[in-house]
Amino acid sequence: MRITPTKVHTRIMLVFIAFLCVFGLLVGRLVHIQVLAAHFFMAKTADLIRRNIPVPAVRGAILDSQGQTLVYTASAASVIAVPIQIKHPQQTAQELQKIIGGTVPGIEKLLIKKAAMVEIRPRGRRLDEAKTKAIRALKLPGIYLTEEGRRTYPYGNLAAQVLGVTGGEGQGLTGIELTMNQVLSGKKGYIQFVANARGQEIPGTNDEYIPPTPGEDVELTIDRQIQQFAEREIQNVVAQYKPDHVTLIVANPKTGQVLAMANYPNYNPASWQTVQPQVYNRNLAIWQTFEPGSTFKIVTLAAALEQKKVSLADRFYDPGYYEVAGHRIRCWKAGGHGSQSYLNVVENSCNPGFVQLGERLGKEQLFSYIKKFGFGAKTGIDLPGESKGILFPLKRVGPLELATTSFGQGVSVTPIQQVMAMSAIANGGLLLKPEIVKDLINPETKTVAKTYPTQVVRRVISPQIAAQVRSALESVVAQGTGANAFRDGYRIAGKTGTAQVVVNGRYSGTHYIVSFIGMAPANDPRLVAYVAIDYPRPNGPVFGGTIAAPVVGNVLADSLAYLGVQPTVTGLSKKYRYGIDPAMTTVPSLDNRSLNDAKRTLLESGTILRIQVVGAGNYVVAQAPKAGVKIPQGGVVRLYLGNSPLAKS
Numbered sequence: 001m002r003i004t005p006t007k008v009h010t011r012i013m014l015v016f017i018a019f020l021c022v023f024g025l026l027v028g029r030l031v032h033i034q035v036l037a038a039h040f041f042m043a044k045t046a047d048l049i050r051r052n053i054p055v056p057a058v059r060g061a062i063l064d065s066q067g068q069t070l071v072y073t074a075s076a077a078s079v080i081a082v083p084i085q086i087k088h089p090q091q092t093a094q095e096l097q098k099i100i101g102g103t104v105p106g107i108e109k110l111l112i113k114k115a116a117m118v119e120i121r122p123r124g125r126r127l128d129e130a131k132t133k134a135i136r137a138l139k140l141p142g143i144y145l146t147e148e149g150r151r152t153y154p155y156g157n158l159a160a161q162v163l164g165v166t167g168g169e170g171q172g173l174t175g176i177e178l179t180m181n182q183v184l185s186g187k188k189g190y191i192q193f194v195a196n197a198r199g200q201e202i203p204g205t206n207d208e209y210i211p212p213t214p215g216e217d218v219e220l221t222i223d224r225q226i227q228q229f230a231e232r233e234i235q236n237v238v239a240q241y242k243p244d245h246v247t248l249i250v251a252n253p254k255t256g257q258v259l260a261m262a263n264y265p266n267y268n269p270a271s272w273q274t275v276q277p278q279v280y281n282r283n284l285a286i287w288q289t290f291e292p293g294s295t296f297k298i299v300t301l302a303a304a305l306e307q308k309k310v311s312l313a314d315r316f317y318d319p320g321y322y323e324v325a326g327h328r329i330r331c332w333k334a335g336g337h338g339s340q341s342y343l344n345v346v347e348n349s350c351n352p353g354f355v356q357l358g359e360r361l362g363k364e365q366l367f368s369y370i371k372k373f374g375f376g377a378k379t380g381i382d383l384p385g386e387s388k389g390i391l392f393p394l395k396r397v398g399p400l401e402l403a404t405t406s407f408g409q410g411v412s413v414t415p416i417q418q419v420m421a422m423s424a425i426a427n428g429g430l431l432l433k434p435e436i437v438k439d440l441i442n443p444e445t446k447t448v449a450k451t452y453p454t455q456v457v458r459r460v461i462s463p464q465i466a467a468q469v470r471s472a473l474e475s476v477v478a479q480g481t482g483a484n485a486f487r488d489g490y491r492i493a494g495k496t497g498t499a500q501v502v503v504n505g506r507y508s509g510t511h512y513i514v515s516f517i518g519m520a521p522a523n524d525p526r527l528v529a530y531v532a533i534d535y536p537r538p539n540g541p542v543f544g545g546t547i548a549a550p551v552v553g554n555v556l557a558d559s560l561a562y563l564g565v566q567p568t569v570t571g572l573s574k575k576y577r578y579g580i581d582p583a584m585t586t587v588p589s590l591d592n593r594s595l596n597d598a599k600r601t602l603l604e605s606g607t608i609l610r611i612q613v614v615g616a617g618n619y620v621v622a623q624a625p626k627a628g629v630k631i632p633q634g635g636v637v638r639l640y641l642g643n644s645p646l647a648k649s
Contacts, residue, residue, distance in 0.1 A: 054485030057186030064224040065333025073149035077132040079124030085142030158269045161283040165272040170230040186215035217441040221257035230260040248531045253423035256432030286386040289412040293499030303369035306461045309360040312343040322352035324403040346472045347480030363397040373421040374459045381434040389413045399458035428463040428526035474522035478572035481545040487552035488630040489567025494518025496544035520556045530542035561645030587628035608633040617641035
């Protein structure tokens with residue numbers, strides 16, 4: 001093929017044009033990188049050369065309903081090293097050892113580890129302010145300070161199972177710490193520095209500090225003072241009866257807010273690793289299930305009244321037993337109570353009378369009300385580990401199962417379920433969701449970020465029937481088996497419970513769970529309280545009315561006095577039981593006096609009462625019970641001290 005000059009020129013021109021195109025593409029790409037996409041590539045470069053050291057957020061505090069701090073994080077600085085940036089490990093170790101202690105070889109070993117970041121443990125953790133300032137002043141290359149916190153409990157083991165514990169990385173493991181972990185945790189911050197590909201800090205660059213966002217504070221519905229009343233009573237029970245377990249709950253029946261939730265065994269969350277897992281990991285108030293015994297009769301009574309199956313004035317004859325499917329279900333009283341009204345049946349906690357109510361209702365209606373009252377399902381309280389209890393499947397309920405269920409045997413319930421069922425009686429018939437969290441609070445502005453309102457689950461019974469049940473339960477305390485819960489002027493209504501525990505498939509003759517559930521004042525309840533005592537060991541017979549009822553009486557009376565509820569002269573008077581009930585005496589006025597004057601006044605009054613001093617100071621600023629209240633001789637009057645007498649209005 002003959003190559004002409006024209007073809008040569010054409011080829012040269014094509015090569016030149018191709019070169020121009022390639023050059024144009026390169027210039028265009030360069031303009032794109034340097035101008036149009038500059039921000040994108042700068043950000044990518046920054047990501048490649050910037051290193052982050054995480055700074056933990058301060059975990060939110062947990063407060064009681066009055067804003068008192070129950071748990072907070074005491075923060076302190078800790079030392080972190082970036083080994084690749086440390087040019088003289090031995091010298092750096094020597095400088096650190098002078099401040100934090102330990103050994104130079106031990107610290108140097110950490111500084112030369114092949115890791116992106118190393119914590120100087122254990123002596124480099126949670127430093128005091130002086131050590132922190134000293135290390136910061138050295139400005140050692142590759143050495144950084146970050147904040148680390150430790151949960152602190154000002155009131156020791158108060159409400160331990162409610163509060164819960166945190167793990168080594170600050171994460172919630174149990175209790176409120178777990179359920180509200182995301183809220184409490186906050187958001188991590190960072191210390192950022194610019195480094196080369198080997199991780200060495202580039203000279204002339206500045207560190208950047210991105211502060212963490214602290215966790216929100218969680219304000220509980222728990223009232224510290226009422227919680228202390230509850231835990232005091234548990235301590236007294238443990239000292240006197242040496243039970244295996246105790247749980248006590250106090251709630252506001254109008255809102256569903258839990259004001260106290262206490263358990264035994266208890267523990268100090270600051271040293272939770274030293275106790276058995278079942279102690280710190282189980283909140284008995286929501287986890288433990290057991291046969292309730294006679295406290296469950298409240299449900300049967302409410303259902304029968306609501307369905308018009310009985311009137312409290314109706315008569316019932318109790319020969320001491322009731323025959324069902326070839327079995328004799330016996331009354332606790334040998335020989336029975338004879339002819340009595342259904343109000344007397346409730347007062348006497350007569351099993352045969354309640355079996356008849358169960359038969360009148362039938363299994364469909366009775367179990368319908370049991371479920372309406374919340375049994376057989378979780379309450380939904382914001383705490384981990386809640387049980388739902390156990391009910392007979394309806395298809396397995398025969399005459400005998402119907403009979404035993406009517407007086408609280410054969411079903412399994414939790415303490416919190418019983419409290420909410422009683423709250424429905426107290427508030428006029430509404431089942432509420434129990435609340436343990438009141439508010440979420442911004443720790444910086446101290447403003448409320450979120451409020452947890454009252455949640456109505458359903459209406460269970462009418463207000464009129466609820467009032468009838470309250471009236472009957474007040475009679476139980478004033479004139480029946482709950483007499484030991486009676487406190488003059490506070491109109492306590494309630495029901496006792498004594499349940500045998502199944503051991504190896506049979507009901508034990510020695511292992512009982514005794515309980516009492518009460519509310520006050522009966523005409524307009526402000527509080528509901530429930531205590532269950534597992535395997536008490538008294539010197540005499542085991543009865544809920546003897547062992548558990550006084551506990552609830554004390555908690556309700558003290559809590560109402562603390563809330564400012566004045567005793568009243570209305571309500572039922574107590575039926576005195578000769579040889580059983582102690583002689584009563586009237587509490588004199590002791591407040592607004594010096595402590596010595598109060599002691600002298602009590603002595604001169606001739607009353608046989610004991611004094612318990614609460615707080616510090618020289619003057620009595622309050623007393624419980626109040627002046628004029630009648631209590632048993634030998635009872636305790638608590639004197640609350642302050643530094644000066646109250647000003648008279």
